[in-house]
Amino acid sequence: MSGGADGVYEFGDGVPIEPIEAGSTVLVAGPALSRAEDLVRSMVADGTETGDGMLFVSTNQSCETLLDSCRRLHPSFDTDRAGVIDCTGQDLAESQFDLRVRSISTQSDLTGIGMRFSALYESLYADAADGRVRTGLVSLSSLSMYVDMRALFRFVQTLSGRIDSAGGLGLFSIDPTTHDTKTVNTISQVADGRIEVREPEDGDADGELRVRGLRGQPDGWQPFTLP
Template identity: 65%
Template structure:
């Protein structure tokens, strides 16, 4: 993480996460049927409400479906401050969206994803408040089906390093139930902390979270809601 003092990234009252220091990358971890990926998308898209940029690497949703998912939870997000790398391989028609979209034909092309990421980040950086950009990689588990562990770790580490150097925020979704312990522990070395997600016990909450590895954060289970 960066040593100097830009303000932390905020998430609003419905998500019980204290501001996260600029330059940080966190994993959002939960099984496929939990609200973990929805939370990861919300944490990134919420940035447009602060005048920040939101950059998504979408491996398992088309750009159109990802944007619709974000807008369902927060209709006020500003797509003009968003960039999406669609590497789902599904969006044959090349959707016309307000967000800036770049396409990578296969999830195995990490070099191509990295190049598109750099181009989108450079495009968003001067156009948003103080160059603040949130990056969502959704998901690492999807990428792991196409590349080996060492390659995926190197990619994650490189991406986190770029986010750190630009004082951004990284939110990487992972489904730990699809990996063995060694894989999860190895990939986790690319992040500064982890937000664990499970289904909610309260009927009016979308899920519950707790945080590991970050200071001044709730370490017991807290309910969260994805919409106001």
């Protein structure tokens, strides 16, 4: 894995995805058992190898659980270059974490999430190599239980716009089995592409993925393995 100095973001050897252009937001769609959410966490945590900032918006894992999962995926995971917006509503013991952890009491507070996102992104951008920041939002399906689709669409549009203008990378997970097709397609309009994830046919793989809407990617379903 290289640092991606040519304006792209690269990923670990087990993920068969070609480099994605800076400024892109990608929807990662897969059911609960497909490891789609783990794929998002891993692709963001890959930034620890390239000097990138890593920002997570976590709606279904506490900050502590999220960071533990990142360390399992990447034992060298650098918390000094990571930020977490914990939307689970759980109280945080501030002394356990660095200053780049913020909590939200309710997932319906999209304004609060957006404000904290902007502040943490700016901080990570200032410290990251070449201002490169990877963002993982897990998950949009959880947020959709608290807000209507119009508000969620505007929220995703705002975040993807900021990521685009800063030359970052956004990976937003969604469980398509919990939404109708129209909802998933509506959210997809905000993204530059989509990674579809399913359970593997090959028992040696962690899952299978295929990429839609992004140039230069492999055709068809590809097995992937996570660290």
